[in-house]
Amino acid sequence: MSAKLELRGFDELKAYFAEFATKLQHDADPILLRAARQSEARLLEAYPVVTGALRAGVKIIERVTRRGVTFYRLESSARHAHLYEFGTARQPPRATFLPITERDRRAATVAIANLVRAEGLAVTGDKV
Secondary structure, three states, X not given: OOOOOOOOOHHHXXXXXXXXXXXXXXXXXXXXXXXXXHHHHHHHHHOOOOXXXXXXXXXXXXXXXXXXXXXXXXXXOOOOHHHHHHOOOOOOOOOOHHHHHHHHHXXXXXXXXXXXXXXXXXXXXXXX
């Protein structure tokens, strides 16, 4: 007696996931950019104006990979930003950058997870 197992549909599944990734990237890009811009605005509002260097150092860096994936990185390039954030022997720490960016990053993660759910896929671990 011989047995035969034939599985079909992998080409269709592969095509679906390729299309899904492109659609998700297209839909997620505005969410990520909005989160970066929101963090930027909150940082500009939260940083004090003494010389203006802290605020002037806040920038969104956009990077597009060879595959067309876009990353948005928010940075504070002021030379003394770390001293403001973490403090010195004479100055207490003023945690600003990480709390603001983490809150907006989490909100963007939940929004993207909701996009994936809307496509009918299960998502876990997004509610941090």
